Amino acid sequence: MRLELVIDLIKAYSNKDDKLFKDKVSQIAEEEKAKGNKNSATKLLAAFQKNDFKIDEGGSKKVFFPSSGAQVASNKQPQIIAPRDKSNNLELFEVIYPSQIDNSSIFLAPKIENKIEAVINEYKNKDFLVSNGLPVENRLLLCGPPGCGKTSTAYMIAKKMDLPLIYVRLDSLVSSFLGQTGTNIRKIFEAVNGRNVILLLDEFDSIAKMRDDKNELGELKRVVNTLLQNLDLLTSDVFVIAATNHENLLDKAVWRRFNSVMYLDLPNKALRADYIKHLMSFHGIGDSKVNYDKLSDFTSGLNFSEIREISLKAIKNIVLNEGSKDLSIKDYVEALIDVVFLYNTDKEVLDISKLRKLRENGVTLQVLAELLDIPRTTLSDRLKKEEIRHG
Numbered sequence: 001m002r003l004e005l006v007i008d009l010i011k012a013y014s015n016k017d018d019k020l021f022k023d024k025v026s027q028i029a030e031e032e033k034a035k036g037n038k039n040s041a042t043k044l045l046a047a048f049q050k051n052d053f054k055i056d057e058g059g060s061k062k063v064f065f066p067s068s069g070a071q072v073a074s075n076k077q078p079q080i081i082a083p084r085d086k087s088n089n090l091e092l093f094e095v096i097y098p099s100q101i102d103n104s105s106i107f108l109a110p111k112i113e114n115k116i117e118a119v120i121n122e123y124k125n126k127d128f129l130v131s132n133g134l135p136v137e138n139r140l141l142l143c144g145p146p147g148c149g150k151t152s153t154a155y156m157i158a159k160k161m162d163l164p165l166i167y168v169r170l171d172s173l174v175s176s177f178l179g180q181t182g183t184n185i186r187k188i189f190e191a192v193n194g195r196n197v198i199l200l201l202d203e204f205d206s207i208a209k210m211r212d213d214k215n216e217l218g219e220l221k222r223v224v225n226t227l228l229q230n231l232d233l234l235t236s237d238v239f240v241i242a243a244t245n246h247e248n249l250l251d252k253a254v255w256r257r258f259n260s261v262m263y264l265d266l267p268n269k270a271l272r273a274d275y276i277k278h279l280m281s282f283h284g285i286g287d288s289k290v291n292y293d294k295l296s297d298f299t300s301g302l303n304f305s306e307i308r309e310i311s312l313k314a315i316k317n318i319v320l321n322e323g324s325k326d327l328s329i330k331d332y333v334e335a336l337i338d339v340v341f342l343y344n345t346d347k348e349v350l351d352i353s354k355l356r357k358l359r360e361n362g363v364t365l366q367v368l369a370e371l372l373d374i375p376r377t378t379l380s381d382r383l384k385k386e387e388i389r390h391g
């Protein structure tokens, strides 16, 4: 290896010039390859990627690569300016920098968590993979019911990759002025192409599904084609995440564009219990005596967003009314009824089918009757009548 290259490496390291550092490592690898030392070149690149070159700066770790995130943190990266719609002058996307994303916990099934970690790792090492002639997964489709963490997962990935997130809501993009949509899509893709960013296309079905809509005319088809063509033209620097609640509405041409597809489902019993426990302990409520298993049963069939709302309501009630830190089953069910099993403010107009669901989820008649302030036998009769009505 030439001495000048070593000196350049040292200079790059001390100036924290990640681009120069990376260039010099690549140059050394190339020279080794040219000399017939392919193994040494591969080893060097592997060591480089594996160590991720973390430099300690006064106690806080700075990620050397991928570079764009580090540059944002040190204000070296030029700001990403969102293009605007010609008619209403509104910005076509929102830029969210990793420093603006908090570290709040996201609960995912272990299988999904592992898959996401693998995708992040692959993207972080994309240069190495590409230099070895291997493709990189940089198109992720997140599907699943609302409130199960598609958007939150995209944020978490941006935080972990230390990259700016470009957030586009396709439904609002389309609903504004159809005639402008194609132009707006082009403007968005031009603004991000070639940059190390995450492009989140939320409510993806709102545009992709239009292709087959018999009632819509050529304009919509053109819009969808523009979207697909622009996706194809993106460089591999852009990591694309599309999110949809209606994956069944996406056609084959759309599925083909994504090399990773993940389904974020409603939380199972264990995840619900962990999530409720996490929310409670975060606010200093509850203790080891609380039966989280039971609370988890009560919330069967609900999504994370609903469980969060219920739990926060219960926490607020406990803190405001009782000033205590205890969590009773009744407190929780009361919040549950308020948030999800609404009875139109008038207790006479009970939504019996929802109450049946609560009973099925394990809430006792006694607790329900007390909370609803109706005699237990009356409630029991009404539930039985409902049962007969439904066979």
Ligand SMILES: Nc1ncnc2c1ncn2[C@@H]1O[C@H](COP(=O)(O)OP(=O)(O)OP(=O)(O)O)[C@@H](O)[C@H]1O
Binding pocket: 105, 106, 107, 108, 144, 145, 146, 147, 148, 149, 150, 151, 152, 153, 243, 244, 245, 304, 305, 306, 308
């Ligand atoms: N897996 C999860 N772990 C922890 N909290 C979650 C999770 N999923 C959702 N939440 C909570 O619900 C809120 C809404 O979730 P999010 O917007 O990520 O869901 P989504 O699947 O994108 O929903 P939509 O399809 O309606 O856009 C989050 O801000 C968070 O508080």
